[in-house]
Amino acid sequence: MDIPYNVEPRPDTGLYNAKLGIWLFLASEVMLFGALFSSYVLLRTGAPAGTWHHGREFLNVPLATLNTIILIASSVTMVMSWASLKLNDFKKFRLYLGVTFLCGVGFLAIKAIEYSTKFHHGYFPKSNTFLAIYFTLTGLHVLHVIGGMIVNGYFAGPGAKMWRTEPERFTNRIEVAGLYWHFVDLVWIFLFPTLYLL
Amino acid sequence: MALVDERAHGHHEAHHHEEPGFWTKYVFSQDHKVIGIQYGFTALIFLLFGFTLMMMMRWSLAYPNQPIPLVGGLFKATGGIIVPEFYNQLGAMHGTIMVFLGIVPLAVGAFGNYLVPLQIGAPDMAFPKLNMASYWSYFVGGVVMLASFFAPGGAAQSGWTSYPPLSDIAPSGQTMWLFGMLFLIISSVLGSTNFIVTIIQLRAPGLTWMRLPFFVWAQFVTSFLLLLAFPALQAAAILQMMDRLAHTSFFLPSGLVVSGQQLAVSGGGSPLLWQHLFWFLAHPEVYVLILPAFGIIAEVIANNTRKPLWGYRSMVWAITFLGFMSFIVWAHHMFMTGMGTIMSTFFQTTTMIISIPSVIVLTALIISLWGASIRYTVPMLFALAFLPMFAIGGLTGLPLGLAPTDIHLHDTYYVIGHFHYVVAPGTIFAMFAGIYYWFPKLTGRSMSTTLGHLHFWPSFLFINGIFMPMFIQGMAGVSRRLYDGGASYSHAQGVLHWNTFMSASAWLLGLAQIPFILNLFWSMWKGKKVGSNPWEATTLEWAATTSPPLAHGNFTVIPTAVRGPYDYSLPGAPQDFVPQHQEG
Amino acid sequence: MSASDAESIRKQTRAYIGVFFALMVLTVLTVAVSYFHMPVVLAVVVALAIASFKGSLVAAVFMHLSHERKVIYWVLILTVVFFIVLMAIPSLWQWNLRTVR
Numbered sequence: 001m002d003i004p005y006n007v008e009p010r011p012d013t014g015l016y017n018a019k020l021g022i023w024l025f026l027a028s029e030v031m032l033f034g035a036l037f038s039s040y041v042l043l044r045t046g047a048p049a050g051t052w053h054h055g056r057e058f059l060n061v062p063l064a065t066l067n068t069i070i071l072i073a074s075s076v077t078m079v080m081s082w083a084s085l086k087l088n089d090f091k092k093f094r095l096y097l098g099v100t101f102l103c104g105v106g107f108l109a110i111k112a113i114e115y116s117t118k119f120h121h122g123y124f125p126k127s128n129t130f131l132a133i134y135f136t137l138t139g140l141h142v143l144h145v146i147g148g149m150i151v152n153g154y155f156a157g158p159g160a161k162m163w164r165t166e167p168e169r170f171t172n173r174i175e176v177a178g179l180y181w182h183f184v185d186l187v188w189i190f191l192f193p194t195l196y197l198l
Numbered sequence: 199m200a201l202v203d204e205r206a207h208g209h210h211e212a213h214h215h216e217e218p219g220f221w222t223k224y225v226f227s228q229d230h231k232v233i234g235i236q237y238g239f240t241a242l243i244f245l246l247f248g249f250t251l252m253m254m255m256r257w258s259l260a261y262p263n264q265p266i267p268l269v270g271g272l273f274k275a276t277g278g279i280i281v282p283e284f285y286n287q288l289g290a291m292h293g294t295i296m297v298f299l300g301i302v303p304l305a306v307g308a309f310g311n312y313l314v315p316l317q318i319g320a321p322d323m324a325f326p327k328l329n330m331a332s333y334w335s336y337f338v339g340g341v342v343m344l345a346s347f348f349a350p351g352g353a354a355q356s357g358w359t360s361y362p363p364l365s366d367i368a369p370s371g372q373t374m375w376l377f378g379m380l381f382l383i384i385s386s387v388l389g390s391t392n393f394i395v396t397i398i399q400l401r402a403p404g405l406t407w408m409r410l411p412f413f414v415w416a417q418f419v420t421s422f423l424l425l426l427a428f429p430a431l432q433a434a435a436i437l438q439m440m441d442r443l444a445h446t447s448f449f450l451p452s453g454l455v456v457s458g459q460q461l462a463v464s465g466g467g468s469p470l471l472w473q474h475l476f477w478f479l480a481h482p483e484v485y486v487l488i489l490p491a492f493g494i495i496a497e498v499i500a501n502n503t504r505k506p507l508w509g510y511r512s513m514v515w516a517i518t519f520l521g522f523m524s525f526i527v528w529a530h531h532m533f534m535t536g537m538g539t540i541m542s543t544f545f546q547t548t549t550m551i552i553s554i555p556s557v558i559v560l561t562a563l564i565i566s567l568w569g570a571s572i573r574y575t576v577p578m579l580f581a582l583a584f585l586p587m588f589a590i591g592g593l594t595g596l597p598l599g600l601a602p603t604d605i606h607l608h609d610t611y612y613v614i615g616h617f618h619y620v621v622a623p624g625t626i627f628a629m630f631a632g633i634y635y636w637f638p639k640l641t642g643r644s645m646s647t648t649l650g651h652l653h654f655w656p657s658f659l660f661i662n663g664i665f666m667p668m669f670i671q672g673m674a675g676v677s678r679r680l681y682d683g684g685a686s687y688s689h690a691q692g693v694l695h696w697n698t699f700m701s702a703s704a705w706l707l708g709l710a711q712i713p714f715i716l717n718l719f720w721s722m723w724k725g726k727k728v729g730s731n732p733w734e735a736t737t738l739e740w741a742a743t744t745s746p747p748l749a750h751g752n753f754t755v756i757p758t759a760v761r762g763p764y765d766y767s768l769p770g771a772p773q774d775f776v777p778q779h780q781e782g
Numbered sequence: 783m784s785a786s787d788a789e790s791i792r793k794q795t796r797a798y799i800g801v802f803f804a805l806m807v808l809t810v811l812t813v814a815v816s817y818f819h820m821p822v823v824l825a826v827v828v829a830l831a832i833a834s835f836k837g838s839l840v841a842a843v844f845m846h847l848s849h850e851r852k853v854i855y856w857v858l859i860l861t862v863v864f865f866i867v868l869m870a871i872p873s874l875w876q877w878n879l880r881t882v883r
Binding site for chain 1: 787788791792794795798799801802805806809812813816822825826829830832833836837840841844845851853854857858860861862864865868869872873876
């Protein structure tokens with residue numbers, strides 16, 4: 001049974017189903033991270049003067065800047081992997097997607113270093129409200145990174161079989177996975193200054 | 199003209215025509231109709247369970263500290279008496295189960311899933327695998343919720359609203375509640391994505407937005423509410439889990455003393471933060487509870503008045519406006535937290551404004567009855583009862599939405615009376631109307647009218663018996679969440695006698711559901727067989743193959759809509775209804 | 783795949799690279815700016831402005847939002863409105879408590 005507009009776009013909306021689907025899902029994710037950002041604002045503005053701990057006290061700005069660069073680079077390679085498919089270059093697609101995955105690994109590695117350093121110094125979520133929101137926000141973000149990496153890894157590996165049988169559908173899948181990955185980058189673009197620099 | 203008489207085997211795709219195994223066909227199905235039925239049965243079971251919890255609560259309220267008959271053996275430790283801690287579990291779980299495991303899965307998961315693709319002429323939902331995942335996520339969440347009764351210390355017992363600091367320090371059942379909610383929210387977010395894409399992308403040719411059945415519009419708006427509001431509660435649940443498991447202080451203020459000892463936490467948190475995040479969801483949530491009900495009632499009324507709905511366009515704009523407004527009224531649940539006057543003014547104003555679209559919908563439905571040839575079928579009885587009951591619910595919301603009167607009424611039985619009127623003789627009656635109405639579509643048989651009447655009339659009577667006196671008790675100042683129904687308060691003494699009256703009504707209401715349960719199961723095998731369109735309805739679901747079961751893919755030929763959804767009593771037409779896909 | 787499609791993809795590729803460098807510069811900028819001791823409100827405004835600009839570039843170019851369909855725009859506008867409500871109200875709440883009694 002064929003679901004219409006799974007691959008070819010519906011004329012009046014100009015969209016194929018999964019593209020609308022992923023944007024709707026991203027809208028809900030905006031509200032999820034938004035709620036956590038809002039919590040950060042409320043907790044920080046509600047804290048009595050002088051009691052709020054700032055990011056610089058605990059956090060490693062240079063490492064996080066490196067992480068920012070890594071994630072932005074991975075966004076470029078992600079969209080390049082989609083563009084490669086549009087240009088019928090499967091090898092380049094795999095290469096770019098592989099680099100995207102590696103960037104993800106790099107990001108996680110740096111985060112692991114960050115977290116373990118904190119724990120080593122006795123800084124835990126329960127230590128103060130700033131650290132609590134820091135670990136929660138970045139932790140949830142990390143989970144999203146891992147999720148994206150699983151999807152990307154699947155499409156770079158076993159999932160790539162679909163390129164031979166249904167190339168257009170596969171290209172759409174990469175576009176959708178890319179939209180999710182860019183969103184993960186977007187969240188970090190806001191997380192980084194909020195937690196580390198302000 | 200039936201759209202589907204034979205199954206044409208003109209498929210081009212490489213489909214195997216072997217029969218799928220039992221598990222793929224009935225358990226891990228991706229067919230929206232099977233998933234809809236799964237949601238339906240699961241939700242009905244949860245509704246019954248939640249009802250049972252309430253019947254136990256009402257024993258404690260009427261006869262506090264006395265051993266409860268029949269089920270007293272379950273609490274041997276307390277000699278069959280419902281102690282306050284257990285009463286609190288019953289209360290928190292009754293609310294949680296009814297709202298999140300009962301009504302929303304039934305209204306959206308069951309009715310929405312089954313009917314939306316059919317009413318828009320689609321072969322299925324846009325993402326069948328996601329649909330299946332949504333159901334199983336709900337199922338897991340439900341199991342976790344039920345299992346929480348067996349956690350050490352019992353189930354969640356801080357209200358369905360789970361306010362901290364109490365919920366932060368409550369026994370482990372609360373953590374299970376949070377995990378359960380995580381799964382339920384994922385289920386809803388994935389489901390609502392599916393609904394929105396389906397409605398936007400899979401409408402059949404000719405089915406323009408203003409030709410959609412009102413039921414589909416209702417599901418569409420509902421899905422946006424779920425999509426954009428639930429994440430706030432997801433965030434809140436994550437934060438509360440951090441508080442409980444990682445010992446953070448998101449919701450714990452500094453210097454909190456518990457049982458005489460200062461809590462060893464960092465402090466610096468805000469209990470109000472939870473309330474903001476919770477109500478940011480929970481207010482749109484109440485519109486999630488009522489919109490599908492409006493949708494069902496509209497379909498039943500149009501069909502049983504043999505007239506188009508009066509004010510269809512106004513109703514569509516009203517619910518769209520309602521959906522939008524529902525995001526900016528939430529703090530009317532927080533008037534007693536000491537907010538400033540500007541905030542209070544803002545939220546009172548938006549709350550008063552949001553009452554307008556509901557009035558528009560109700561008025562349009564009532565005017566739809568004017569000059570109608572009313573068929574007093576069992577679904578129509580429930581639909582007619584819905585109208586004044588919802589009106590009472592809505593009107594009693596007004597003094598709650600205005601801060602000066604809310605000062606007196608907040609957290610009293612008045613509130614319980616208000617929201618139950620909307621949800622119980624409101625939404626649940628609409629659910630019943632829908633079940634009696636669409637049963638023939640699912641099964642090819644009709645339900646017994648006699649048993650239907652035996653269900654309806656006592657239910658209508660007793661449901662008012664439970665909830666009307668609550669306004670009296672509330673205005674006298676009887677607080678919510680008291681296991682003894684106010685017996686230990688002097689100001690409550692004058693209205694205490696209502697407790698036994700309300701409890702008796704509740705138990706009799708329980709008995710009144712027996713004809714329904716019997717009817718449901720008996721009719722599935724022994725109900726009178728009917729054709730594919732026994733109600734002579736116009737919308738597309740009645741044009742699909744007759745059941746059981748509806749064919750995989752719903753329509754052999756995708757219909758084209760050539761008219762609006764309610765062409766009843768069209769001047770010049772040969773019959774008093776013209777189906778939506780029928781030409782000329 | 784037509785020649786003009788290929789050409790437009792190549793043009794987009796140039797845009798992707800261009801945006802990458804812009805984002806690098808903005809990242810360095812936002813870190814550099816944070817070392818100046820500004821009053822909190824100004825620091826927040828500047829940081830948010832830079833982050834928003836970076837975010838818009840990612841959304842418009844990488845996520846193709848600049849030539850996306852109306853439906854998507856409407857969904858996002860709706861989301862942004864509610865996001866603003868969710869961010870603004872709790873803060874306004876605090877302000878109202880502190881300044882108006």
